[in-house]
Amino acid sequence: MEIKEVLRKKMKTKMKSQKVSERRQKSRAIHKKLFIHEDFSKSKCVMLYVSKGTGEVETGPIIKKALAMGKKVVLPVTLVKDRNIKPVYLRDTMSLKKGPYGIYEPKADSNTRPAALEDIDLVIVPGLAFDKKNNRIGRGKGYYDNFLKCLPIRRSKIGLGFRFQLFDEIPTTKRDIPLTNVITD
Numbered sequence: 001m002e003i004k005e006v007l008r009k010k011m012k013t014k015m016k017s018q019k020v021s022e023r024r025q026k027s028r029a030i031h032k033k034l035f036i037h038e039d040f041s042k043s044k045c046v047m048l049y050v051s052k053g054t055g056e057v058e059t060g061p062i063i064k065k066a067l068a069m070g071k072k073v074v075l076p077v078t079l080v081k082d083r084n085i086k087p088v089y090l091r092d093t094m095s096l097k098k099g100p101y102g103i104y105e106p107k108a109d110s111n112t113r114p115a116a117l118e119d120i121d122l123v124i125v126p127g128l129a130f131d132k133k134n135n136r137i138g139r140g141k142g143y144y145d146n147f148l149k150c151l152p153i154r155r156s157k158i159g160l161g162f163r164f165q166l167f168d169e170i171p172t173t174k175r176d177i178p179l180t181n182v183i184t185d
Contacts, residue, residue, distance in 0.1 A: 015055035043121035050104035
């Protein structure tokens with residue numbers, strides 16, 4: 001089995017085995033670090049993801065805080081056929097539905113507005129493993145890497161993960177897009 005697959009499996013198990021209270025406590029520590037990060041403070045439009053039920057760093061409080069700060073919030077909509085994601089403005093937290101992989105995303109209707117890539121100042125990226133060189137291992141389908149390579153140069157890309165997800169080095173390929181920063185608890 002490929003090294004990345006072994007690592008994915010190990011991290012999924014470890015993430016799911018965390019107690020909810022432990023995950024919330026660690027997530028709050030990560031939120032504090034993100035909220036004082038210069039790229040978050042300066043951003044007007046932030047692309048996030050919904051972590052509901054995934055064992056990842058909880059993003060609900062980040063979404064609420066960004067909206068309360070007057071920032072525009074964008075969430076990914078999964079484009080299975082293209083193996084990519086489309087950034088869509090979040091109208092409200094009630095207008096979400098489960099996407100093709102069970103991840104919550106904005107409902108498509110006449111009010112759904114895609115975001116222009118140049119309008120997104122900061123992308124908060126999920127991952128199963130990260131390293132000290134800001135590389136990440138996602139869930140293996142390449143959606144985020146396909147999206148991130150299309151972003152304008154110098155757009156900030158921050159990965160959120162628990163300390164146990166951070167390694168000195170993880171395997172990468174030419175297709176993998178490194179992040180600007182990784183924040184852990």
